[in-house]
Amino acid sequence: MSPTAQPDPQPDSQPDPQPDSQPDRQPDPQPDPRSAPRPGALQPLLPSDPSSIAGYRLLGRLGAGGMGVVYLGRTDNGELAAVKVTHADQADQADFRARFRREVEAARRVASPWAVPVTGADPDAPEPWMATAFVPGPSLGEAVSAHGPLPERSVRILGGALARALAAVHEAGLVHRDVKPGNVLLAVDGPRLIDFGIARTTGESALTSTDMVVGTPGFLAPEQAEARGAEIGPPSDVFALGCLLAHAATGRPPFGTGAVDALLYRTVHDEPDLTGVPEGLLDLVRACLAKDPAQRPTAEEITARLTEDTPGTAADWLPASVVRTIAERSAAMLTLPEIDATELGASDPVDQPTPNRRKFLLLAAGGAVLAAGGGIGAWAALPDDDKDRKATPPPKKERHWVIGVHADLTGPAKDIGIAQERGAQLAVEAFNARKDRPFTLELKVSDDGGDKNRALAAARELTGDPDVLGVLGPTSDYTGLAALPAYDEALLPLITVSAGLNLLTNSGSGQGLSVLQICPQHAIAGTGLAYYVLTKTRSIRPGILQERTDDTYAWQYTGGTNFVFRRANVRPVPRVVPAGTTDYKRVLGEMMAEGMDAYVHCGLTPSAVLAARALDELGFTGMRVTGQHVFEPRFLMEAGDAAEGWILGAPVVDPATRKEASAFVAAHRKRYGAAPAFYAGESFDAVNLMVQEVVKIVRSGKRPDRTALAPLLRKVRYDGVMGGYVFDGSGAIDAVGTFMYAVENGRYKPLEFAPAGPPKNRQV
Structure with a gap:
């Protein structure tokens, strides 16, 4: 944002977020957040993608990053697999094939129903690849972020299954070294442990430097946090499991969040925050998080303490909201592109009555969903579409659309939140006063009180309204982060003028798909x-x-x-x-x-x-x-x-210094009896930016699709009353944007x- 034009370009590169004193850390191979698909979504193949690999017919992309691409593949008998293919330039690196071969061998050595099995691999191919059984459910991290902490019984079953998986890992002479919520997938019949990319044999010399911290801060044992390689062993995985169970039960990591060096320090020196862990699990979790590896229970001992509950084959071990997510993703597997009708049976499908979704699942037994580990338990929890689907309401004769405001109106940042609501209100009123308007606007406000525990519900109040085309807000960094899963799920455009946390658009896990930041990070x-x-x-x-x-x-x-x-x-x-x-x-x-x-x-x-x-x-x-x-x-x-x-x-300009804002200042005085507070002008601009693009769509004769609006907004250069706005590909403002x-x-x-x-x- 600038008073007349964009400021000079930013520095040559983004600032280095790592303190000088922090030990090196091997980065996780994560997708680029600027191009990552919506979590759980299958993206189309690109023209450059192969159509098949080693007998796997490729149906779409599950994710992509600097290391390569993960495809959804299908064998001739209908079994689905996640096929990980590395880039050729990675394969040319001296030690890459050794690391990849080690990952394949490690995964193949683990025999457990709670670890995703390898179904094929070729580390020596020009582009090395590995296929594992496909699980359509969300990761534990995604489920907790979207639906909140799991109940005690769910955590007990989760812990028991993962302890069994780790017991198999350790029995194979391996250490996983990266047990975290993102590496646990949830299925109706139990969880699955994935990703053996940095696993290694007990006592094996690492292929990385000896002072490198390997794994994910917040879910590392103290010996990993201090890169004490000789001490890393099965107890390190047990410590990580304790962190994971605490996160599942409370919705937060036991050593907090924030700077990497701070997380590593807390892990080594501080006691974990176990507030909210159920009493029946507290002693076990505390034992797993002992600083001394010798004081931690083994995976087998954890299994023995959690034997009273087993997942079985039903979906009732998970909350209904998580089951529904699994079911929706399983349903998507039934509509995969270009599946031949003859593969469902010998009869001509034209002569068969059209089955409802539940019947079709039974016809596909041994195919898409069941082969993916989804089971039929998820479907038992859902109503039959033919009976219970709500009718689509008839279109309104006089069309109106809604702009949402997600703000802190009653909490610690209420002064900013109220200013944002007022700026948005003035933008809506100014639009509705235009004689040439092609539709009318309404404002819908959702107050989170500055409480991150209320933020997700506040977001769902807006995402659940199909007439809401875009949202201004949230006011604060952490309410924004807590609300992000709802906006990502709905792909609803979200423009914030005050939340500068980089994780909103650059989390490294495909989040922030619809976020634009008018304020600088x-x-x-x-x-x-x-x-x-x-x-x-x-x-x-x-x-x-x-x-x-x-x-x-x-x-x-x-x-x-x-x-x-x-x-x-x-x-x-x-x-x-x-x-x-x-x-x-x-x-x-x-x-x-x-x-x-x-x-x-x-x-x-x-x-x-x-x-x-x-x-x-x-x-x-x-x-x-x-x-x-x-x-x-x-x-x-x-x-x-x-x-x-x-x-x-x-990140705001004084409206009194902007002649372009004089009409806005006058309107604010007339409407509210005072000059606009900071953040009101930028909020006025943010709403007008969204409305401008919707007007273009409507006047072209098309119906606005809110799920496609954010990519359009990111390409727009907009000149508002407070200055000019342009964004980079991730949705961050492409300027310093700081006023002194x-x-x-x-x-x-x-x-x-x-x-x-x-x-x-x-x-x-």
């Missing part, structure tokens, strides 16, 4: 602060303080500023302080003693207030800057005179846009 905003310091001062030792109340936000700002200072060959004075720190005078005094000549605060308002007071008492005269989450009236009120002279970066303010006489005085690159007199 926090790491990019951090680069803006650093460039501003370099542009306006001659700083050679800027201080960077990372305060961990909101770990992810602070870490991303720190990463952005560090990136810029390193490229400018400027060596900062760093400090990281835990949440609850109060003695800022001591911490900042030490930083001044090390030569700090400018100060960047990466934290929230309460700690910024303490830092402002401490720097004032210490007589610090250098530039003091901070970011979005301190840009609020509270900082001015609580810091008082100590706030004077601070520079703050925010100075505290002057107890108010925020607008300055200018943050620079998008280094000053001309700096060598970066």
Whole structure:
């Protein structure tokens, strides 16, 4: 966003989010989030894709990434498989085939009904491939994210089955090393453990460096977190299983979320947060999470403690909402492209009555769904389509569409949420006042109260209304992340003007498929602060303080500023302080003693207030800057005179500085009796951006399809009353987008846009 045109391009690359001190970590081979399919969806084959591989007829794409492509394949007898094919350039790497061959061999050595079996492989092919039985259900991580924690009985059955799978892994002389929710698929007859890509034989020398952290932070044992390779063994998988069971029972990892280095530190030094784990499971989970590997139970011992429940063949071990997801995905397998009718039987299908969905499943026994491990239990939980499908309501004579607002109207960010609702309301009223409008608009508001536990329900209130074409919001980072599964599932466009968390559009798991961020992501905003310091001062030792109340936000700002200072060959004075720190005078005094000549605060308002007071008492005269989450009236009120002279970066422009916004400001005053608050103008623009594209569709004679709207919006350049907007392929704003303010006489005085690159007199 810019006042007249786009700012200068961003830095050459995205900021490095990893702190310098973090050990190397082998990245998981995940799909590119900018092109990943909707979770559970089958995407069409591309012209460059083969039609078959080694007897598997390829029906579509399940996912793709830097390592290769995963296809859905079918054998001549109707069995489905996930066929993983690597890129030829990967296969040419010296150690790649050794790693791939090891993955195939590891998976083949595991004999368990709760581990997905290998059905074919060729590590020596020009493009190595491996096929495993296809499971149409969601991953555990996806199910918990979309439907909430599992009940105790479900967790017990889950734990018992996975313990059996791990017992088979360990009996084969292997260690899985990456037991996490994303590597557990849910089927009606029980879970399945997948992905032996980084498994290794007990005592085997790793093909990676000895100081490399391998696996997924948050689901690693302490010995893995510290890369103590010689100590990694079966107890490491048991620790990960304990983390997974805690996540399944509570909806959150036991060591929290946020910066990777913080997760690794907590895993090694802190006790897990097991609040909410059912009493009947608490002792077992706590034992699995013992810091000392010798104190953890074995997989066989866990199995013995969870023998009273077994999945059987029915779907009742899972909540109904998860069963429905499995059933819907199983149904999709019955409509796979180009399945020959003769394969259903010898009779001419034209002479047969059209079966309903349940009958068709029975005809396909031994084919798509049953071969996929889906069973028929899922269908028993669903009504017959012919009897219970609701009739489609007749079209309205006078068509109207709805714009949703998902906001915090009653919680900690209610001032921002109310401003966003008002901006959206004015956009809708302005559209409805047009004589040439091709339809009418309504506004539908859903309040999450700033509570991430309410966010998913608030989102479903909007996604469940078929007339809602797009949504403004959510207000906050973590309510946005919690609501994301609902918007992804509906493919409903979501434009946020205040949630800058990079995970909303760049999670690495195919999330954020419909999200557009008008505000810059926090790491990019951090680069803006650093460039501003370099542009306006001659700083050679800027201080960077990372305060961990909101770990992810602070870490991303720190990463952005560090990136810029390193490229400018400027060596900062760093400090990281835990949440609850109060003695800022001591911490900042030490930083001044090390030569700090400018100060960047990466934290929230309460700690910024303490830092402002401490720097004032210490007589610090250098530039003091901070970011979005301190840009609020509270900082001015609580810091008082100590706030004077601070520079703050925010993703919003003061409407009073924009002549293009004069009509909007006047309308706001007339409607609400006051000048628009920050974030109202950007919300006004966001709604108009969505409406502009819907009008184009309607005037072309087509019916708006909300599931196809987000890709169109990402390609649009829009000039609104607050500036210009253009997006990159992931939906993030393609600009720095940070506006700078100075505290002057107890108010925020607008300055200018943050620079998008280094000053001309700096060598970066």
